[in-house]
Amino acid sequence: MIFLISLANGASAQVAGSTTVSVSVTEASRLALGWSVKKNIMGKAIYNEQKEKIGIVEDLIIAPDKSVSYLIIGAGGFVGIGRHDVAIPITQVIDQNGRLVMPGATKDMVKSMPRFDYATETAKRDQFIAFAEQDIAKAKAKIAELEKKTTTANADAKQKLDQQIVAMKLDVASAEDKLAAMKNASAKKWKEFEVNVNAATARLHKWIETMTN
Numbered sequence: 195m196i197f198l199i200s201l202a203n204g205a206s207a208q209v210a211g212s213t214t215v216s217v218s219v220t221e222a223s224r225l226a227l228g229w230s231v232k233k234n235i236m237g238k239a240i241y242n243e244q245k246e247k248i249g250i251v252e253d254l255i256i257a258p259d260k261s262v263s264y265l266i267i268g269a270g271g272f273v274g275i276g277r278h279d280v281a282i283p284i285t286q287v288i289d290q291n292g293r294l295v296m297p298g299a300t301k302d303m304v305k306s307m308p309r310f311d312y313a314t315e316t317a318k319r320d321q322f323i324a325f326a327e328q329d330i331a332k333a334k335a336k337i338a339e340l341e342k343k344t345t346t347a348n349a350d351a352k353q354k355l356d357q358q359i360v361a362m363k364l365d366v367a368s369a370e371d372k373l374a375a376m377k378n379a380s381a382k383k384w385k386e387f388e389v390n391v392n393a394a395t396a397r398l399h400k401w402i403e404t405m406t407n
Contacts, residue, residue, distance in 0.1 A: 235294070240267055240287065242299040249304060251294070252279060269304045280307040319376075319384045326373050326391050333366050333398040336405055362401050369394035 240248045253266035264281040287296050313321070337359055344355045372394045376387035 235265070238294050240265075240282075240294050240296050240299070243295065243297055246301065248296060248299050248301065249280075254284070255281070266310055267304070269301075278305070279310045280304055281310045315384075316381045319381055322384075322388065322391075323373065323377060326369070326376075326395050329395040329398050330366060330369050330373070332402060333362060333369075336402050337362050337366070340405065358401075358405070362398075362405075365394065365397045365401060369398055 235251050235254060238251050240251060242248055249267035249269035251265050252268040255264045255266060257263070263284045265284050265287060267280050267282055269278045269280060282296065287294055289295075340355050340359050340362075344352045344359075347355055369391070372387065372390045376384050376391055379387055
């Protein structure tokens with residue numbers, strides 16, 4: 195309750211990295227009515243409309259792009275098999291008077307779903323590198339597109355494009371250097387380079403967005 199009162203009075207909260215966040219009264223009210231992972235989700239059973247128990251919520255995972263969250267459902271013991279975790283978009287689960295219900299779900303359906311396994315550090319590293327390489331490739335493609343435009347641009351436009359191309363190439367080279375450093379790091383230490391690579395690819399994203407608009 196103290197937390198909600200402080201929000202209603204316009205107070206700000208400090209989070210990791212000394213970042214100040216502000217939440218309006220309306221946002222605070224919506225937040226209070228939302229699902230609590232600890233109180234309303236974790237360890238809770240998932241049912242279908244026939245009140246059959248489908249599984250237990252073991253975890254909640256937010257996708258890397260934050261577009262959707264997934265419930266990790268432990269179905270072992272309910273479908274006649276050993277531990278069988280599956281990932282279900284949280285949007286497919288509803289709250290019916292305190293009971294978590296997945297409409298249309300059946301035990302056979304859950305049993306047929308692909309098994310969910312947590313990615314190893316090596317797999318996470320490989321996926322991160324793949325995404326970074328895609329960002330670099332997109333930036334290089336945009337540079338090639340701009341270089342093509344310079345062939346038909348007038349003198350003033352060509353000068354501006356040339357400046358942008360040089361700046362983009364420098365940022366691409368920087369991103370490639372930082373990514374190379376990550377690749378040379380061990381699977382246990384790759385996280386130490388994640389922030390630098392993210393910052394470098396973020397600059398490429400900004401360039402691409404600017405050049406596209």
